[in-house]
Amino acid sequence: MDQHTFSRMTKARAQLVLDAPFFGVLALNLELEEGDWQPTMAVNGKKIVYNTEFVASLSDDEIKAVLAHEVMHCALKHHLRRGSRDPELWNVAGDHVINLELLASFNPKFVLPEPHLADPQYKGLTTDDVYRLLEQEQQQADTDPGESDDETESQSGDGSDGGSEEDDSGKEKEQTTCGNSEDADDRSKDVPGNDSSSGSRDENETDPLQHAGNNSP
Numbered sequence: 001m002d003q004h005t006f007s008r009m010t011k012a013r014a015q016l017v018l019d020a021p022f023f024g025v026l027a028l029n030l031e032l033e034e035g036d037w038q039p040t041m042a043v044n045g046k047k048i049v050y051n052t053e054f055v056a057s058l059s060d061d062e063i064k065a066v067l068a069h070e071v072m073h074c075a076l077k078h079h080l081r082r083g084s085r086d087p088e089l090w091n092v093a094g095d096h097v098i099n100l101e102l103l104a105s106f107n108p109k110f111v112l113p114e115p116h117l118a119d120p121q122y123k124g125l126t127t128d129d130v131y132r133l134l135e136q137e138q139q140q141a142d143t144d145p146g147e148s149d150d151e152t153e154s155q156s157g158d159g160s161d162g163g164s165e166e167d168d169s170g171k172e173k174e175q176t177t178c179g180n181s182e183d184a185d186d187r188s189k190d191v192p193g194n195d196s197s198s199g200s201r202d203e204n205e206t207d208p209l210q211h212a213g214n215n216s217p
């Protein structure tokens, strides 16, 4: 484990407790775990998994904001409420809702890393609502070739990441890191010490990982 990164994570979490106790206290309930198998940061209701390089690319304030972002996935129970919805789209919807909420806060003021999903047209909507709109948008794009640009935008506008992703092939990767339970769980188990450190209670039912927005919080 990279001690420097872990230390930055715990410090950011401590700062979050001071600056935004609601998020901070929730964050304290989540184990912090290094996990470079996913590109950014992810949460599954029990732990926050972070990519070392991704964290290295962030300022302390940005780490704090991404932690708040992950905590909100849990607070809004995104990992439990997805049901049969498309994992990627569900996560995109959740990211819009969360980031709009964080950006609306003035005390503290959150600094989200760029790029991030926060389309103002979704302001005030629930994740379920945004999901429906995104789904409609996608269906329209599917039926109207002229609209294909929109589809690309809605699916991959969030897809540029710390440097390992390409738009088209990225679609699959986004799913695995941002809500695809099967894949995320499988990978999760590949992390040495993962199971032993987090207890084995329903590890098989680990909630889908939600992360800081398809590589962009």
Ligand SMILES: [Zn+2]
Residues within 6 Å of the ligand: 069, 073, 091, 094, 095, 210, 211, 212, 213, 214, 217
């Ligand atoms: Zn997210």
